Amino acid sequence: MSDEFVVKSDPELWEKLGMDVARFSGMPPMLTNAYRNIFLSQQNRPERMAYFDDMVANIHTGRIQEIYDAKEGGKPVIGTFCVYVPEELVVAAGGICIGLCGGAQGSIADAEKILPRNICPMVKSAFGFKVGKICPYFQVVDLVYGETTCDAKKKTWELLDRYVPTHVMEIPQMKRERDKRLWVEEVKDFKVAVDRITGNETDFEAVAGGIRTINAKRAALQRLNALRHHTPSPISGRDMLIIQQIAFYDEPVRFTEKVHELCDELEKRVQDGVAIAPKETPRILVSGTPMALPNWKLHYIIESAGAVVVNEESCIGTRYYKDLIDEGAADMDQQLERLTERYMKIDCSCFTPNDDRIDQVIREFEASGAEGIIDYCLQFCHTYNIEAVKLREACEARGIPFMAIETDYSPDDMGQLQTRVEAFIEQIKG
Ligand code: BJ8
Numbered sequence: 001m002s003d004e005f006v007v008k009s010d011p012e013l014w015e016k017l018g019m020d021v022a023r024f025s026g027m028p029p030m031l032t033n034a035y036r037n038i039f040l041s042q043q044n045r046p047e048r049m050a051y052f053d054d055m056v057a058n059i060h061t062g063r064i065q066e067i068y069d070a071k072e073g074g075k076p077v078i079g080t081f082c083v084y085v086p087e088e089l090v091v092a093a094g095g096i097c098i099g100l101c102g103g104a105q106g107s108i109a110d111a112e113k114i115l116p117r118n119i120c121p122m123v124k125s126a127f128g129f130k131v132g133k134i135c136p137y138f139q140v141v142d143l144v145y146g147e148t149t150c151d152a153k154k155k156t157w158e159l160l161d162r163y164v165p166t167h168v169m170e171i172p173q174m175k176r177e178r179d180k181r182l183w184v185e186e187v188k189d190f191k192v193a194v195d196r197i198t199g200n201e202t203d204f205e206a207v208a209g210g211i212r213t214i215n216a217k218r219a220a221l222q223r224l225n226a227l228r229h230h231t232p233s234p235i236s237g238r239d240m241l242i243i244q245q246i247a248f249y250d251e252p253v254r255f256t257e258k259v260h261e262l263c264d265e266l267e268k269r270v271q272d273g274v275a276i277a278p279k280e281t282p283r284i285l286v287s288g289t290p291m292a293l294p295n296w297k298l299h300y301i302i303e304s305a306g307a308v309v310v311n312e313e314s315c316i317g318t319r320y321y322k323d324l325i326d327e328g329a330a331d332m333d334q335q336l337e338r339l340t341e342r343y344m345k346i347d348c349s350c351f352t353p354n355d356d357r358i359d360q361v362i363r364e365f366e367a368s369g370a371e372g373i374i375d376y377c378l379q380f381c382h383t384y385n386i387e388a389v390k391l392r393e394a395c396e397a398r399g400i401p402f403m404a405i406e407t408d409y410s411p412d413d414m415g416q417l418q419t420r421v422e423a424f425i426e427q428i429k430g
Contacts, residue, residue, distance in 0.1 A: 024136075358391055
């Protein structure tokens with residue numbers, strides 16, 4: 001399988017999207033090698049991972065062609081950078097919502113020609129993809145919808161607007177009743193912006209359909225995450241991470257179906273005692289900042305050091321799917337209010353106070369059968385970095401082994417991280 005796997009190329013399609021084709025042509029071979037080494041080298045993977053491997057093989061071709069065709073057919077294609085932007089309303093309008101956060105080192109130099117160097121690598125990577133014209137997803141969107149979460153993001157949107165129409169949703173920083181009122185208004189504005197592309201106003205039924213579709217996707221991911229919590233785990237942390245990353249660019253109905261098919265296989269593996277690693281393998285929960293494609297650095301280090309990742313408390317992880325929207329609304333106003341209530345439960349560190357998140361991490365630690373927590377913070381992400389203080393205290397109070405890591409996308413600190421992770425795993429074993 002490993003040698004057969006190739007990330008495909010389609011220079012003609014990329015040309016149509018206005019990409020820097022010469023430069024981008026080097027990307028698929030690089031991704032092919034990385035994916036073979038990190039994912040396909042694993043032993044005894046579930047067979048149903050084949051669909052997700054295929055999604056990676058088609059990441060720059062087949063899936064882009066689907067989105068391109070939908071756009072040509074008048075469907076809205078919206079790029080987002082945060083799980084606070086409600087994709088249900090894009091799906092309700094018959095459109096496609098794509099997560100555009102950047103997880104690659106290769107686009108950072110493009111960004112640093114314009115942005116300051118000392119900001120979050122996720123923001124720089126995304127911005128660099130657009131500036132360098134080296135991301136087909138960025139090229140295919142009608143518009144992007146940013147948000148006012150952290151400082152790096154909200155100020156970058158002002159510059160990004162020079163390259164692609166950029167709207168901004170104001171996300172409050174507290175969760176009081178008055179913040180909720182503002183938030184509902186922002187959700188309504190988002191709906192108007194999406195509807196403007198189709199020229200039709202989505203009605204109650206359409207919004208209800210969008211909510212059902214995305215609720216079903218989140219419920220499938222909840223089922224999958226609960227299955228991987230089994231000891232020994234039937235699936236690796238790396239494979240779980242790639243599935244959660246694919247959730248941000250695949251077609252949601254098909255994705256949901258494929259996740260359930262994988263869950264059926266995992267149930268069988270659990271019954272038959274088939275696992276990805278022996279029972280005594282140390283189990284790690286990773287918490288903190290999101291890992292956007294193709295950021296697989298920490299999972300690779302942890303699992304290469306002989307542990308298994310059993311949960312991601314992250315926006316590319318449980319924060320994305322732990323809550324569903326109440327489907328019982330009677331009219332559109334109530335529908336948008338219930339939608340907003342669900343989004344208000346997301347416990348991002350950009351909020352203050354945010355103690356719910358600390359409780360949530362501990363709950364997930366207990367539910368996943370983890371034996372230690374590695375808190376992952378992207379460099380210059382002040383809110384997660386500071387919140388790690390409270391998380392450490394909560395872990396110390398409960399005797400939970402805890403380690404905080406701050407890193408970026410460069411390979412420079414790999415050796416140092418490997419040493420620290422290995423020592424942490426030894427501590428857990430001890
Ligand atoms: S809800 S975590 S997706 S804001 S890591 S760019 S916060 S400096 S990604 Fe996020 Fe929405 Fe919150 Fe989730 Fe800024 Fe921090 Fe970078 Fe971040």
